[in-house]
Amino acid sequence: MMRYLFLFFLGACALPKLEYHATPTDLEISEVVVLGTAQDGGRPHPNCWNACCKDSAKEPVASLGIRGQTGWWLVDATPDFSEQVARMGEMPKGIFLTHAHIGHYLGLAWLGREAASSGSMPVWCGPRMAEFLRGNGPWSQLVELGQIEVRVFQSGDVISLGDGLEVIVLKVPHRDEFSDTFAFLVRRIEGQSLLYVPDIDSWGDLTPSIETLAQSCDHLLLDGTFFSADELPGRDLSEIPHPLVTSTMNLLDTVPGRGEVRFIHFNHSNPLLQPASDAAEAVRHRGFGLAQTGDRIHLMPEELQRK
Numbered sequence: 662m663m664r665y666l667f668l669f670f671l672g673a674c675a676l677p678k679l680e681y682h683a684t685p686t687d688l689e690i691s692e693v694v695v696l697g698t699a700q701d702g703g704r705p706h707p708n709c710w711n712a713c714c715k716d717s718a719k720e721p722v723a724s725l726g727i728r729g730q731t732g733w734w735l736v737d738a739t740p741d742f743s744e745q746v747a748r749m750g751e752m753p754k755g756i757f758l759t760h761a762h763i764g765h766y767l768g769l770a771w772l773g774r775e776a777a778s779s780g781s782m783p784v785w786c787g788p789r790m791a792e793f794l795r796g797n798g799p800w801s802q803l804v805e806l807g808q809i810e811v812r813v814f815q816s817g818d819v820i821s822l823g824d825g826l827e828v829i830v831l832k833v834p835h836r837d838e839f840s841d842t843f844a845f846l847v848r849r850i851e852g853q854s855l856l857y858v859p860d861i862d863s864w865g866d867l868t869p870s871i872e873t874l875a876q877s878c879d880h881l882l883l884d885g886t887f888f889s890a891d892e893l894p895g896r897d898l899s900e901i902p903h904p905l906v907t908s909t910m911n912l913l914d915t916v917p918g919r920g921e922v923r924f925i926h927f928n929h930s931n932p933l934l935q936p937a938s939d940a941a942e943a944v945r946h947r948g949f950g951l952a953q954t955g956d957r958i959h960l961m962p963e964e965l966q967r968k
């Protein structure tokens with residue numbers, strides 16, 4: 662792992678965005694696969710008996726696969742770990758964790774004795790998450806048995822995956838009960854980049870700003886937990902703060918030259934989980950996208966742009 666100052670991260674981010682001129686061979690080399698789009702509770706959501714969960718197909722919890730030439734890396738180990746790994750066709754070469762909320766790390770349990778019994782699976786996470794895993798069962802058993810190998814990152818770190826890919830770590834403000842929370846910028850070296858921010862309390866406290874990041878990244882998968890404030894009657898949204906999708910669109914609407922923005926991490930109540938809903942249509946009409954499980958986002962190399 663190479664470690665850079667945070668300013669270096671800004672520099673890495675400030676690469677010009679690239680245009681698509683790819684060949685099929687190039688398409689297969691570096692891509693990010695969407696493995697799920699639901700908020701931590703998934704769909705069906707426990708104790709929801711409304712139409713959103715009763716009448717809808719299962720939707721896995723938000724997660725990504727970063728695929729390179731020699732394998733792939735999982736971003737967040739969700740409760741749907743087994744089916745998400747199955748979709749990729751082999752075990753990952755490593756796992757990146759954003760934070761210690763249930764949708765983002767419980768899947769590590771499937772690496773233990775009762776299931777895959779992996780050997781030294783690299784698990785990259787922040788310092789508090791590492792402490793949490795080492796200090797609490799059943800996660801501590803994964804560490805003690807050598808089934809996972811915890812690798813600690815700091816905000817601003819650039820982690821090389823080989824395969825011409827790297828992951829840049831960015832701290833984000835979130836409800837940090839058991840761990841700090843991070844976003845990841847996946848970058849093809851001398852190629853396109855993708856920012857993944859599944860959970861954040863507010864864009865206002867992010868450095869660099871989301872407007873700057875939108876301008877410097879080619880693809881962005883952003884917290885779309887709630888479309889509007891009236892989705893959770895009876896729950897105090899201040900206890901579970903997220904920027905509303907409508908607010909995020911207002912913020913990014915006028916940012917010139919922004920990358921392609923898709924929303925992800927949808928609460929079961931969010932109408933954006935229904936692609937045919939009026940809300941989904943309104944998002945698309947404003948020039949934003951909705952992540953769907955199975956989406957493959959290609960990270961293009963720079964030289965293709967020059968052809």
Ligand SMILES: [Zn+2]
Pocket residue numbers: 700701762764765859860926
């Ligand atoms: Zn979450």
Ligand SMILES: [Zn+2]
Pocket residue numbers: 706709710711712713714715929930
């Ligand atoms: Zn529901």
Ligand SMILES: [Zn+2]
Pocket residue numbers: 760762835860
């Ligand atoms: Zn969270």
